[in-house]
Amino acid sequence: MNKILTVKCGGSIIHELSDTFFESLKELKDLGYCLVFVHGGGPDINEMLSKEGIEPVFINGLRKTTKEVLGIAELILSGKTNRCLVEKLESHGIPAIGLNGSDCGIFQAKLIDETALGAVGQITNVHTEVLGALLEKGVTPVLTPISSTGLGKKANVNADMAAGAAAKALNSEMCLFVTDVKGVLIEREIQKRLTKTETDSYINDGKIYGGMIPKVNTALAVLDQGVRDVMIVSGKERFFQNGEFIGTKFVKEERVMN
Template identity: 40%
Template sequence: MTMFKSMLPTVRKKIVIKLGGSTLEGLNRAFFSNFKTLQQEGYDIIITHGGGPAINRELEKQQVSSAVLNGIRITNEEAINIVQSTLIGKVNPALVGQLNEAGIMAIGLNGFDGQLLQSEYLEQDTYGFVGKVTSVNTQLINTLCANHIVPVIACVGATVSGQALNINGDTVASDVALAIGAESLLLVTDVSGIRIEGEYQEEATPSLINQWIEEGHIYGGMIPKVEGAMQVLKAGVPSVQIVDDRLTGTVIVPSVNESFAKR
């Protein structure tokens, strides 16, 4: 029996959107309308999020000190309890509530739910209760997407024995994007992408970005963002975008020689 193309099930493309802590606290209407547009264009969307500012406020309130080393928050036993309760108990439900209110069906998840983010310690002696993802339950994500429900994933992993671990938000976003074969990863920040000499760039390649860093056009907090984006690209996600909360910004695609090398 032959099947006509129209009878074949269409595989919907997936986009992972990573919301940073500062962006989370003030999403505007344009974010939700652009989000719906992507859905109408046939994309399944998965959200991952951190919650740095909310965690910092809670740590301060409870007088728990927390240092950052190599961009990773050193997390002791008191701090992991605060990270877990803040992300899962406050930030995640608030975001899910905003999405539902905007008419976007969403459900809050974290590493414990259906073994979504199985994790192990990154370097316990150095970072404490900080984890790295060892496996992602893609079946759970795909099931929700197939039912037009947006998974909203807090960056808390879980060990086999049920210990919560704090995981870097960009790391979770890239791990999820790679696991589900996402077409693109959107890193939502408080700026509209990469700005060179006063102008936002619509597109960039790793070789251009490295040149801009050398020339001093990319500096400060944008350096870790673009370096993270280039790592995700290198790992196999076709495009990474650094965007603002209207979901517009800079698309980073492989350099020509790199894309040929992958074929």
């Protein structure tokens, strides 16, 4: 199979993806890359919860998922956010199919702490056969992070971690995190490569701050899952042009060249 890129889109950036972003995707496909998308949908889920009079609860960054919240999360992720991303890909000439991560047991998970978190899961296995068959046909899978816990039961999984698990299982060349920024800026310059040591140092110095801190910590956490490389790129402009990625790549310490 051709080289695979796993692409994670946050729910907030999906509605802001630019035409130039899709031009980068098409250029990558023309170079023989296969694409697998995993997406979140936090803003849309929160909006629906608000309409239902349910206050979102987060514990250590994870959404407490009661049975009612799980139903709403799945409804929004698979019925709205997923449809939106698939339509955007199709409208830019990229054949795509939307799937719940629980379909065919693609994402299998165990519950982390049912008493405290409800139906929040951690992925234990990724069945890649269905994904591989679609990629062989030139179709881009677009996955929600809703996962199967067996016997028809489901769990809500953090989309970042789901993307990392998919990237590892598929032996992806890279896991791309699509955000609203080009990458990590230090003194107005994009850092092309960062290790954990360098990233931690910039955080301690106050050069990485605010909303960028959770972005880089997520990237490093996924790198720790065993993914080859992880990159933060922009969904608002080209992130790949003339054979080069534009953004910040996070790499393991021993792979940095002097």
